[in-house]
């Protein structure tokens with residue numbers, strides 16, 4: 001399984017990346033949406049994408065819209081992991097193409113639960 005972790009916080013990329021590695025994922029990190037698209041262009045499409053909302057260059061929402069549309073049409077499971085906590089924000093993310101939404105700060109259990117909900121056998 002391949003995981004892509006997109007967050008402008010290096011610490012957050014490390015935390016989430018380590019979590020995914022422990023669960024058996026090969027992990028690639030990116031600091032913003034554009035860097036994530038570049039990573040996808042130069043490698044294989046991930047099975048799972050954890051993406052922050054607020055990032056410079058390209059936000060998580062814009063990234064999700066691009067990766068869900070042609071030419072990517074990614075079937076990856078996408079979890080938005082963000083400090084944005086208002087319900088309209090959650091709706092916006094889901095409408096853009098996110099499958100699940102996790103609010104920061106999160107627990108390892110919360111992430112694990114979402115991944116299991118999404119059908120990952122971990």
Ligand SMILES: [Mg+2]
Pocket residue numbers: 007008009052053054055
């Ligand atoms: Mg951020």
